[in-house]
Amino acid sequence: GILTKYVPDQGEDLYRRSLYTFWKRTLPPPSMTIFDAPTRDFCEVRRQKTNTPLQALALQNDVQVLEAARVMAQRTLSEEKESVQAVKDVFQRILVRSPKEEELSTLHKYYQDALATYLKNTEQAEQLVAIGEYAQLNTDPAKTAALMLTAQVIYNLDETITKE
Amino acid sequence: MGHHHEPKEEPSLKGNRRHFFSQLSVGIGSLALGSLLIPDLFKAPSKEALAKALGVPHFAPKAKRIIYLFQAGAPSQLETFDYKPILRKRMGEDLPESIRNGQRLTGMTANQDKFPLMPPKVGFQQHGQSGTWISDFFPHTAKIADEITVIRSMHTEAINHDPAITFFQTGSQISGRPCVGSWLSYGLGSENKNLPSFVVLTSRGKGNSQGLYAKLWSSGFLDSKHQGVLLRSGKDPVLYLNDPDGISRSDKRHLLDHVSSLNKMHHVETGDDEIESRIAQYEMAYRMQMSVPDVMDISKEPESIIKLYGEDCQVPGTYAANALQARRLAENGVRFIQLYHQGWDQHGNLHNEMAGQAKDVDQASAALVLDLKQRGMLEDTLVIWGGEFGRGNYAQGKFDPDNYGRDHHPRAFSIWMAGGGIKPGMNYGKTDEFGYNVVENPVHINDFHATLMHAMGLDHEQLIYKYQGRRFRLTDVAGHVVKDILA
Numbered sequence: 307g308i309l310t311k312y313v314p315d316q317g318e319d320l321y322r323r324s325l326y327t328f329w330k331r332t333l334p335p336p337s338m339t340i341f342d343a344p345t346r347d348f349c350e351v352r353r354q355k356t357n358t359p360l361q362a363l364a365l366q367n368d369v370q371v372l373e374a375a376r377v378m379a380q381r382t383l384s385e386e387k388e389s390v391q392a393v394k395d396v397f398q399r400i401l402v403r404s405p406k407e408e409e410l411s412t413l414h415k416y417y418q419d420a421l422a423t424y425l426k427n428t429e430q431a432e433q434l435v436a437i438g439e440y441a442q443l444n445t446d447p448a449k450t451a452a453l454m455l456t457a458q459v460i461y462n463l464d465e466t467i468t469k470e
Numbered sequence: 471m472g473h474h475h476e477p478k479e480e481p482s483l484k485g486n487r488r489h490f491f492s493q494l495s496v497g498i499g500s501l502a503l504g505s506l507l508i509p510d511l512f513k514a515p516s517k518e519a520l521a522k523a524l525g526v527p528h529f530a531p532k533a534k535r536i537i538y539l540f541q542a543g544a545p546s547q548l549e550t551f552d553y554k555p556i557l558r559k560r561m562g563e564d565l566p567e568s569i570r571n572g573q574r575l576t577g578m579t580a581n582q583d584k585f586p587l588m589p590p591k592v593g594f595q596q597h598g599q600s601g602t603w604i605s606d607f608f609p610h611t612a613k614i615a616d617e618i619t620v621i622r623s624m625h626t627e628a629i630n631h632d633p634a635i636t637f638f639q640t641g642s643q644i645s646g647r648p649c650v651g652s653w654l655s656y657g658l659g660s661e662n663k664n665l666p667s668f669v670v671l672t673s674r675g676k677g678n679s680q681g682l683y684a685k686l687w688s689s690g691f692l693d694s695k696h697q698g699v700l701l702r703s704g705k706d707p708v709l710y711l712n713d714p715d716g717i718s719r720s721d722k723r724h725l726l727d728h729v730s731s732l733n734k735m736h737h738v739e740t741g742d743d744e745i746e747s748r749i750a751q752y753e754m755a756y757r758m759q760m761s762v763p764d765v766m767d768i769s770k771e772p773e774s775i776i777k778l779y780g781e782d783c784q785v786p787g788t789y790a791a792n793a794l795q796a797r798r799l800a801e802n803g804v805r806f807i808q809l810y811h812q813g814w815d816q817h818g819n820l821h822n823e824m825a826g827q828a829k830d831v832d833q834a835s836a837a838l839v840l841d842l843k844q845r846g847m848l849e850d851t852l853v854i855w856g857g858e859f860g861r862g863n864y865a866q867g868k869f870d871p872d873n874y875g876r877d878h879h880p881r882a883f884s885i886w887m888a889g890g891g892i893k894p895g896m897n898y899g900k901t902d903e904f905g906y907n908v909v910e911n912p913v914h915i916n917d918f919h920a921t922l923m924h925a926m927g928l929d930h931e932q933l934i935y936k937y938q939g940r941r942f943r944l945t946d947v948a949g950h951v952v953k954d955i956l957a
Contacts, residue, residue, distance in 0.1 A: 332683045336709055342694060345685060348646040356694035357747045359666075362755035363710040366722075372714055409732060416728045423721065434716025451716065455725055462729045462752075464745045465736050 320439055340364050365462050372454075373438025375461060379453035380435075380443040389449075393417050393456055400460045413456055420452035525659040531927025532957065533852040533890025534661070536654070537796045537807045539835055541827075542635060543680055543814030544883070546861035546876050547905065549590045549824050551620050551884040553603040554905040557863055558589035561871065565864045569904050576629055578817060578866060579877040585864035587904070588874050591821040600895035607828035610836035611886075616895040617839055617848070618855075618886040619955050623899025623908040626859050626880045626915050631680040631815070634858035634880070637915050639686045641944045648690035648935075650919065651806035653944045654926060655689075655696040657933045662803030663754070664761035668698040669804050671792040675813030675830045677823035682810055691937045695751075698808065701795070703787035707762050726756055765798050779837040782830075793834035797841050800851055814857055817866055818875035839888050848889040852925050856885025863905050882908045885918075891925040893957045916949030924951045 312328075312335060314320060327335050334345050340360045344350040365371055378396060386392045393414050397405045405413065424431040424447070431451035435442070460466060548554060565585035579585070593606045598615030611618070628634035633643035640647035648656070651668035660667035670687045687698025701707050713722050730749050737745040768784065771794070776783060782790035789811045796807045811831055816823050835855055842848040860883025861876035882901040888894065900910040913921075920930040923944065930949055934941040 332681060334684065336684075339684065340709075345646075345688070347685065348644075354691075354694055357744065357751050358695050358697075359751045359755035359758055360699065360709070362748075362752040363708065363758070366725075366755070367710040367713060369714075406735075408735060412728065412731060412735075416724070419724065420721070430716045430718070432716075434714065436716075437714055455717070455721070459725055459728045459732065462725075463736070464733050464742075464748045468744070 316439075337364055337368055337370065362462075365467070366458070369438060371461055372458070373440055375454045375457035376435055376437055376450065377440050378457050379450045380445045383445040383449055383453060384443055389417060389421075390414050392453060396453065396457050397460055400457070400466055401463075413459065416459060417452050417456045420455050421448055424448035424451045524657060527658060527927025528929045528932055529927055531891075531925065532850065533925040533927075534850045535800050535803075535805050535807070536650075536852045536854065536890070536922065536926070537800060537838065538650075538809065539793070539831070539838075539853065539855045540635075540638070540808060540810045541814050541831065541855065541857040542682060542810050542812045543631070543678065543816075544634070544857040544859050544861060544878060545814040545827065546590075546816060546820065546824065547622065547882065547884040547901075548861065548863060548876070549592050549607060549820065550605050550828075551603065551886070552622050552882075552901060552905050553594040553605075554589075554863065554901075554903060556903045557587050557905070560587050561589050562586045562869065565904070565906070569902065569906050571907070573879075573881055573906075574629060576878050579862070579864075582866075584869075585862075586869045587863055588865040588869070588871065588876070591871065591874075592824075598895060600897065602895070602897055607824060608832045610833045614836045614839050614888070617843070618888040619892050619894065619896040619898055620884060620886045621898045621913055621952075621955070622882070622884045622901055623910060623912045624856070624860075624883045624885055624915075624918070625908050625912055626883075628859060629878050629880050631858060631878075632683070634878075635682075635686060638858055638918075640690065641916065641919055641946055645685050646690055647942070648692045648696065648944075649687055649698060650922065650944060651687065651698050651808060652689040652692050652696040653923075653933060654806050654928075656692050656935070657923075657928050658805065658926065660803075661805055664757040665765065665799070665802055665804050666699040666758075667805045668696065668808075669799055669806070670698045670700045670808045670810070671795055672700070672810040672812070673787060673789040673792050673830075675789070675811060675827045677813030677827045678815040678817065679812040680815055682812065686810075687808065691942070692935060698806075701762070701766070703791070707766055708758065711759055711762060713759070722759075723756070726752060761802070765802055766795060768794060768798070775841065778841060780833040783834065789830045790834035790837075793838045797838060797845075797847075800842070800847060801845075816861070816875055817877065819873060820875050821873075842889065850890050852890030852892065852922065853888045854885065854922075855887075857883070859883055879906070882906060887955070891956050893955055896955060898952070898955050911952075911954070913952055914948070916945045917952055919945050920949035921952045921956070925956065 342354040342356055344353060382392050382395050386395055394405060394410060428447055431447040434451045435447050435454060565587060594603050597604050597612040600616050602615040602620055604612045604615060626634060626637055628637045628643050636645050637643045639649045655667045672682055689697040699708060706712055729752065733745050733749055779790050779794050782788045783794040785791055792809050796809060799807050813827050839848065839853055842851050860879040862879040866875040866877045882905060898911055899913060901907060902909050923930040930943060930945045934943045
């Protein structure tokens with residue numbers, strides 16, 4: 307029945323902190339349990355720190371991450387026209403440090419490869435950037451798709467998701 | 471763009487805290503420290519101190535995988551495998567107190583002032599050379615009577631569904647512990663690099679259903695890589711499996727290659743092995759995106775197989791479809807495959823509902839056994855069929871032999887097992903004439919678990935995990951291997 311489904315909110319409510327997720331005891335939100343959120347069945351003194359393929363899938367395909375990547379790409383492209391700086395901006399926003407030479411050149415090359423692919427296939431680019439309810443900014447779809455995937459790469463790094 | 475405070479780089483310190491402490495535990499220093507804390511550390515190993523190596527069986531296994539066909543809701547043993555003619559002879563009489571012997575009742579029948587005996591409306595026949603009594607609800611299972619061992623002496627303490635299913639899955643009525651599948655994954659490792667080693671498939675019949683919860687395939691306190699993965703029917707068989715629109719498979723590969731190369735750069739700098747593990751998990755996820763849809767694609771199954779399981783097997787989400795999936799998963803090296811079929815909780819309208827439930831599962835369950843047999847896989851696959859407890863021999867609510875229900879009954883119930891190390895065509899354990907108490911060869915859930923593990927080559931007393939300051943095992947502090955049913 308209603309207890310077995312999670313229904314996404316609409317509008318402003320969608321962009322609140324995950325703290326406010328309605329917690330169903332018999333069906334804890336999967337995006338959280340995949341990342342070792344305690345199920346609240348018993349007292350967990352030390353939370354597990356696991357590493358599973360389901361986490362990899364969630365980080366790559368959960369609309370929450372994809373939407374964040376898209377919005378970040380669009381905002382960055384609205385302010386910064388030069389591609390190396392755009393990649394650098396995205397990197398700094400996520401990892402709170404400047405990229406090293408090697409990292410920046412790898413990511414920028416990735417951006418350019420992705421951009422070349424999407425310039426040849428704007429329909430795919432448009433499909434990709436349509437993700438998420440957040441308001442769309444009027445940026446070039448191919449560039450947005452390429453920068454969005456660059457942001458996705460950074461979101462999926464071990465350094466991003468692990469707190470040392 | 472704003473001022474970023476750069477953390478000071480210390481390239482000379484090639485490890486980080488996490489790495490440092492994880493290495494410390496295997497260093498020379500720890501041995502010295504260990505001998506101070508555990509004075510017997512360097513003594514000859516006793517049975518207790520000798521921990522068995524993980525990832526290998528303790529002795530030669532008979533079964534390499536288990537397919538557990540869990541009938542959620544608790545099918546009545548009196549309408550499935552336990553034939554009790556006295557119920558018809560003494561229909562309507564009150565359940566003698568000497569038989570009931572103080573068994574606690576659920577809130578649903580506790581206030582009844584009479585417990586009139588109710589016979590099954592369905593008939594029973596004996597089948598096969600083993601002469602196994604099977605109800606007419608299961609004509610297909612009846613045909614494999616000589617492949618299965620029916621255990622009629624199962625018993626549990628749990629009287630309600632949630633604690634009872636939890637008991638069957640984790641060895642305790644209290645939730646939080648790892649499931650059988652997780653223990654096996656922990657003890658034996660994975661046979662397959664492309665699929666999880668513990669997979670769950672659910673289906674629901676039209677009978678009265680109770681819920682199924684994610685904790686039933688949880689890894690509890692074990693590493694969550696041992697958790698069961700629920701394969702859903704529908705577009706996304708595993709949650710988040712499918713890439714969004716706009717990314718092709720090669721685009722995704724390209725993205726992952728870059729995640730991997732940046733992670734490797736980070737690994738060179740920090741020496742943190744968790745990063746390597748994460749890279750491996752990402753690769754596994756990528757493979758699963760291919761292997762899961764592949765396994766679930768039954769379009770190449772021959773007509774004979776479709777006929778064997780019944781046409782329902784082509785309808786995703788049905789028990790028959792799941793049973794066929796189970797065989798395919800077994801072929802692909804998945805070690806523990808759990809099916810759940812809900813809808814067996816017949817507190818009322820038992821005969822009609824059970825007829826429907828049985829029809830859902832009978833043909834496919836028998837088909838699974840036969841299918842495995844013809845592929846030569848039955849001998850190392852353990853197939854189990856059963857629910858979480860039994861049902862009472864008295865009518866629940868109004869006394870009406872045409873429309874009756876039965877309340878929960880933990881003290882005696884029946885399951886069957888086939889394949890992997892089990893003697894075929896056997897009848898094990900007996901209940902009293904009233905089908906109420908076990909009188910011969912009781913098999914408790916802990917014994918059941920001990921036996922499962924034994925079939926898989928594990929000593930249930932040796933596979934342990936230290937948590938909350940003590941050693942845990944699936945069978946906790948109980949359980950005996952039922953050697954009589956093992957081949």
